[in-house]
Amino acid sequence: DAGVIQSPRHEVTEMGQEVTLRCKPISGHDYLFWYRQTMMRGLELLIYFNNNVPIDDSGMPEDRFSAKMPNASFSTLKIQPSEPRDSAVYFCASSLSSGGHLGDEQYFGPGTRLTVT
Amino acid sequence: KQEVTQIPAALSVPEGENLVLNCSFTDSAIYNLQWFRQDPGKGLTSLLLIQSSQREQTSGRLNASLDKSSGRSTLYIAASQPGDSATYLCAVTGDDYKLSFGAGTTVTVRA
Numbered sequence: 001d002a003g004v005i006q007s008p009r010h011e012v013t014e015m016g017q018e019v020t021l022r023c024k025p026i027s028g029h030d031y032l033f034w035y036r037q038t039m040m041r042g043l044e045l046l047i048y049f050n051n052n053v054p055i056d057d058s059g060m061p062e063d064r065f066s067a068k069m070p071n072a073s074f075s076t077l078k079i080q081p082s083e084p085r086d087s088a089v090y091f092c093a094s095s096l097s098s099g100g101h102l103g104d105e106q107y108f109g110p111g112t113r114l115t116v117t
Numbered sequence: 118k119q120e121v122t123q124i125p126a127a128l129s130v131p132e133g134e135n136l137v138l139n140c141s142f143t144d145s146a147i148y149n150l151q152w153f154r155q156d157p158g159k160g161l162t163s164l165l166l167i168q169s170s171q172r173e174q175t176s177g178r179l180n181a182s183l184d185k186s187s188g189r190s191t192l193y194i195a196a197s198q199p200g201d202s203a204t205y206l207c208a209v210t211g212d213d214y215k216l217s218f219g220a221g222t223t224v225t226v227r228a
Binding site: 004033042043045048056091093104105106107108109110111113 | 151153158159160161162163166206208213215216218219220221
């Protein structure tokens with residue numbers, strides 16, 4: 001398996017523009033997570049899905065952030081409008097549940113480095 | 118809210134020395150604990166996962182212990198090599214099934 005795939009790897013955009021980050025989880029995994037990593041706050045969970053359904057979005061910082069998972073092999077994280085403080089590395093991860101619960105290893109993608117000027 | 122702390126924040130050792138990385142967490146009601154490795158500009162690679170019912174896990178030169186009641190885990194890396202240089206992150210899965218990460222320990226192994 002190719003692992004978790006994210007695109008683009010780097011994104012530079014101007015404040016106010018819409019940004020869309022993409023993720024393809026490992027085939028067969030039923031959980032998908034979006035994280036943000038900054039020097040100040042470390043790694044933070046933004047939202048996660050189970051079987052394409054959003055389960056917990058309490059980590060999404062503002063209404064400017066939205067995430068979708070239209071099918072088992074694709075998810076997007078959108079920021080509209082973007083602001084300089086959104087600059088960070090955004091990671092997608094996937095996992096396979098055991099016994100109906102989370103608990104197995106999460107496999108991370110390479111991340112998207114977002115810079116908003 | 119779960120707080121995960123990693124000490125030390127940075128560590129530099131000569132090649133061949135054993136590494137000891139510490140992780141502590143405030144809420145012992147965890148589902149599992151996972152150790153990750155992160156290379157500069159890269160994603161996270163899972164090293165070891167310890168279920169809450171386990172005391173330790175081993176993989177090659179890596180050994181991780183878990184003392185859930187005291188809220189501690191230790192990652193041991195035997196006979197360190199320059200290729201072990203990276204940031205090591207500890208993360209716990211709470212009973213809400215969400216991962217909480219520590220800030221990491223940055224390791225440098227000098228040849």
